[in-house]
């Protein structure tokens with residue numbers, strides 16, 4: 286039996302995306318407004334950019350901080366069946382849902398995977414609510430995403446994070462005792 290873990294994203298930067306166009310059609314003689322361009326630029330970055338086009342800052346802010354990618358799944362040997370557990374990586378803070386030492390995590394968890402656009406495309410076991418997965422699928426973010434709500438707590442308030450729902454791998458004997466039938 287193998288267990289898989291994946292890099293938990295970094296602390297989401299709560300930002301309210303609000304851009305004012307500030308374009309006045311009158312008073313600028315001869316000026317032409319490219320309406321399609323202006324409308325496109327008014328969209329938040331996750332609606333107008335692919336994952337690969339995002340800046341590092343945008344990429345990191347896209348993580349909703351749910352912590353669910355740091356919760357172990359089991360793949361039964363000899364099958365392709367993957368099941369969810371409530372056991373998390375020893376480096377996950379089970380309340381904040383942040384990695385306890387992200388810069389140095391590999392010293393403790395060498396197989397922690399760094400998320401990249403290519404990795405997101407390959408990892409079909411990322412949670413369905415993961416913002417990277419949603420953007421890859423051309424879907425919008427949910428209301429509780431910190432980039433939409435402006436509040437990093439809404440992901441927890443909406444009950445879609447791992448907060449206080451998981452137990453460290455250091456505190457269990459056997460993953461098989463922690464398989465869940467349902468998951469957020």
Ligand code: SF4
Pocket residue numbers: 290291292293294354355374375376377378383384385387390391394397398
């Ligand atoms: S080392 Fe940190 S980022 Fe990697 S799986 Fe564990 S908690 Fe998540």
Ligand code: SF4
Pocket residue numbers: 292293294347348349350351352353354355400411412414415416417
């Ligand atoms: S599942 Fe996706 S959105 Fe949630 S913490 Fe992991 S990378 Fe971030």
